[in-house]
Amino acid sequence: MVQSRSSPAVSIQLTPMQIPEALPVAGLGFANADMDVAGRTLLLHPGHPSEMIVQVQNLEQHPLRVSLSVEGNFPSQWCQIGTEGSEIPPRGQMDAVLYFSIPDTFFEDQEAISPGTKNKLTLNFRSLVTLHIDPGTENEQIERSEYFDLYIRPYTAYMEFLPILYREVDFIGRFMKIFEQAFQPIVDSYNVMWANLDPLTAPQALLPFMAHWVAWQVDSVWDLQQQRRLIRRAVELYRWRGTRKGLRLYLHLYTGLPLDEDLPNEADKHISITEPFGPSFIIGDVQLGNAVLAGGQPYHFIVRLRSNISSGIINEQLIQRIIEQEKPAFCTYELSIENPTN
Structure with missing residues (x-):
């Protein structure tokens, strides 16, 4: 049974967390709008949550x-309603939060924008809070708050470029949104133009075009990330072609093994390139039986790769193809690969 009282048992106060700068005039909004209507309104942007305390x-x-x-x-x-509990102590206070969330596609899903319809797009709504005191008992009472208005408006950053006088007009905010939707994608594309010119971040469809810039041969053998790294450093590979540094860099870009430039001993590196030169024939130091003339095989080098679990199995045929491409034509080499074992 719902009872009525001459004096209310509770007082209800509403505090919007987002107040619109511009309110609709009486002809566009509600007829009973008054001077303090801004304190009882909540601005809602589709896709952006808003709260009423x-x-x-x-x-x-x-x-x-x-x-x-x-x-x-x-x-x-x-x-959605969030409360601290269901009981208020004597002369105490309870806070609740009304969480409002409008779908991102609010404007696109409205039938009002479909051709041939005569309905108007509703942007202004009215609401109130109903409080049930001792619900489900004979002493149940109902208290209601004052009405508060919900204004759904598209968010536009272009209003920040206008004087405050123009921001107080609700129509201008919606009108500026038209220009923002038309021009902002162009502005955004210029802001990220640098990413389209970097092989590491450019769209995959642009990679063949960027490879053509640096005269790099795109090979289906390489995966996407390897192609991006090779195209980005192609000019550097051309500069050091035929040298130990160039070959080590190429193998690093393919295998992902570290360069280990901080290690002074070549044999300790993951990508080791050594030349088997020893001491030459020197009178007075050499002993019969172990002398080696010329110090080893000329124009010959040894490539050793020590892989790890993270880099995976290394393709030996592809490594040989890289070495043949990068080494001087008169050089010979030996290849040793230590693949990880499961």
Whole structure:
């Protein structure tokens, strides 16, 4: 049974967390709009959450058990209620939050923008908070807050470039959104133009064009990340072709093994390139039986790769192809690969 009282048992105060700078005039909004309507309005942007704080003050000398609900001419799934509990101590206060969330596609999904329809797009809604005191008992009472308005507007950053005088006009904000949707994608494309010119971040469709810039042969043998690294450092590979540094860099870009430039001993590196030169025939130091003339095989080098689990199995045929491409034509080599074992 719902009872009515001459004096309310609670007071309800609403505090919007986002107040619109511009309010619709009486002809475009609600007819009973007054001077303090801004304190009872909440601005909503599709895709951006907004909150209304509800403070309920208990005016009685005994605790009250309450239940909160929201009524309005908007879809119920737009609003979620968060409360601290269901009981207010004597002369105490309870805070609740109304979480409003409008779908991102609010404007696109409206039938009003479809051709041939005569309906108008609804942007302004009205709501109130209903408080049930001692619900489900014979002493149940219902208290309602003042009406508050919900204004759904598209978010536009272009309003920040206008004087404050123009921001106070609701129509201008919606009008500027048209220009923002038309020009902002062009502005954004210029802001990220650098990413389209870097092989590491450029779209995959641009990689053949960028490879043509540096005269790099795109090979299907390489995976996408390897191709990006090779195209980006192609000019550097050309500069050091035929040298130990160039070959080590090429093998590093393919295998992902570290360069180990901080290691002074060549044999300790993951990508080791050594030349088998020893001491030559020197009179007085040499002993018969172990002398080697010329110090080893000329124009010959040894490549040793020590792989790890993270780099995976190394393709030996592809490594030989890289060495043949990068080494001087008169040089010979030996290849040794230590693949990880499971």
